[in-house]
Amino acid sequence: MSISSIWGMSAAVAALAAGSPTVAVAEPIPADASTVAFVIHAQMRNWLADGERGLWIQAGNLRWFYARFNSVCRGLNSTNSVVFDTQASGKIDRATSVVVPGRGRCTVETFKPSGGPPKNRHADVALQPQTQ
Numbered sequence: 001m002s003i004s005s006i007w008g009m010s011a012a013v014a015a016l017a018a019g020s021p022t023v024a025v026a027e028p029i030p031a032d033a034s035t036v037a038f039v040i041h042a043q044m045r046n047w048l049a050d051g052e053r054g055l056w057i058q059a060g061n062l063r064w065f066y067a068r069f070n071s072v073c074r075g076l077n078s079t080n081s082v083v084f085d086t087q088a089s090g091k092i093d094r095a096t097s098v099v100v101p102g103r104g105r106c107t108v109e110t111f112k113p114s115g116g117p118p119k120n121r122h123a124d125v126a127l128q129p130q131t132q
Helices: 003-018
Strands: 046-050 054-056 064-069 082-085 097-100 104-114
Touching: none
Parallel strands: none
Antiparallel strands: 046 054, 054 064, 064 104, 082 097, 097 104
């Protein structure tokens, strides 16, 4: 992928992000032949649940990927601990399962590059003061 196409995609993503504030879903970036669709588990930086249907995963190079499950992954949106079952490969990809402790195993259906979680995903959440 050339530098000009990367800048073009970055400008397009920025324009979309600055546009309609009602968009709340980050769609996967279309993969081309040069895109590698996996994350080395040891180099994973972050993950964030997308409800119970998917998971954003950030690689060590700060690129985001989106793993969509083949069915609802119960408990994913209410946990801060998951296990990535990568078998012997050590790669998080389409062959990976995510285990939610006490809930079960969730099988990844698709794994694609993504723009990451939407920046305004908490826009409709009203902040409340904490009570002791």
